[in-house]
Amino acid sequence: MTPVPFKFDEVGYWSELKLEIVEKYGSAYTTAFKNTRLKKYYIDGLCGAGVHFSKKTATQVEGSPSRALKIFPPFDAYYFIDIDEEKTSYLQTICGNRSDVHIHTGDSTEYLTKELLPKIQFKNYERALCLLDPYGLHIDWEVMYRAGQSKAIDMFLNFPVMDMNRNAIWKNPGRVPQDGIERMTKFWGDESWKQAAYAKSPQGSFFGHEMVKQGNDDIVAAFRQRLKKVAGFKFVPEPLPMRNSTNAVVYYLFFASQKPVAEKIISDIFRKYR
Numbered sequence: 001m002t003p004v005p006f007k008f009d010e011v012g013y014w015s016e017l018k019l020e021i022v023e024k025y026g027s028a029y030t031t032a033f034k035n036t037r038l039k040k041y042y043i044d045g046l047c048g049a050g051v052h053f054s055k056k057t058a059t060q061v062e063g064s065p066s067r068a069l070k071i072f073p074p075f076d077a078y079y080f081i082d083i084d085e086e087k088t089s090y091l092q093t094i095c096g097n098r099s100d101v102h103i104h105t106g107d108s109t110e111y112l113t114k115e116l117l118p119k120i121q122f123k124n125y126e127r128a129l130c131l132l133d134p135y136g137l138h139i140d141w142e143v144m145y146r147a148g149q150s151k152a153i154d155m156f157l158n159f160p161v162m163d164m165n166r167n168a169i170w171k172n173p174g175r176v177p178q179d180g181i182e183r184m185t186k187f188w189g190d191e192s193w194k195q196a197a198y199a200k201s202p203q204g205s206f207f208g209h210e211m212v213k214q215g216n217d218d219i220v221a222a223f224r225q226r227l228k229k230v231a232g233f234k235f236v237p238e239p240l241p242m243r244n245s246t247n248a249v250v251y252y253l254f255f256a257s258q259k260p261v262a263e264k265i266i267s268d269i270f271r272k273y274r
């Protein structure tokens with residue numbers, strides 16, 4: 001057996017389902033561009049090493065960049081970004097020296113907002129499918145906003161409710177560490193998440209708190225509206241809750257697009273997994 005240079009990330013089966021969904025949509029996406037002059041790009045904002053270790057089967061599974069490379073018809077170019085140098089180096093060995101693959105090691109928000117997204121121009125017949133798949137609150141709203149405003153991008157977003165509930169949205173908001181509040185605000189784009197996350201207690205003070213923590217559904221619904229109204233995505237179907245073996249929601253998989261046909265395709269795919 002070939003020795004692995006570092007320990008692959010271990011993924012739960014909900015991550016494998018996400019990979020299947022993105023792959024299915026990716027094939028439909030590039031097929032729809034057949035016989036058009038449009039350039040189609042694949043952007044994996046937090047791409048990982050290209051290989052994971054499945055907790056379910058105890059075997060290696062291909063990650064999102066490896067799967068994107070196999071989609072047919074192919075994209076015109078691929079952009080893979082990860083902050084972890086070991087992961088991007090490993091991914092490089094998978095990609096070889098393909099001239100259509102661009103791998104960047106660094107912070108995704110920085111690279112996407114300053115370098116890559118400004119170059120993808122609707123008026124130049126350029127379009128992209130962008131996957132933003134953080135483990136937690138590791139990407140800023142600025143990326144989602146620019147993706148929406150470009151009118152050229154279809155986006156998958158892993159909405160990390162587990163990190164939010166662990167580190168930013170607590171029953172007692174007064175005790176949340178400052179770091180959690182700041183990361184949440186960067187992800188959301190401003191402090192309006194607090195209105196979605198907490199409601200005034202009808203009884204006045206509830207267990208000593210004026211504010212009552214809202215459920216995931218309220219937070220998710222508010223973010224869905226934000227992707228439409230603030231970022232400017234025309235179509236944001238109800239996201240798919242991804243659950244672990246104890247039925248707890250680990251994250252919600254959002255999809256956002258400008259096209260009704262994209263919404264129809266993803267709704268059909270989501271329905272099969274819901």
Ligand SMILES: C[S@@+](CC[C@H](N)C(=O)[O-])C[C@H]1O[C@@H](n2cnc3c(N)ncnc32)[C@H](O)[C@@H]1O
Nearest residue numbers: 046047048063064082083084107108133135138
């Ligand atoms: C959930 S994994 C990505 C998995 C990948 N999309 C897949 O399905 O195969 C999240 C990745 O984000 C990377 N990451 C964390 N913070 C980052 C940041 N600020 N910028 C870029 N990548 C980051 C981690 O190193 C990790 O590989």
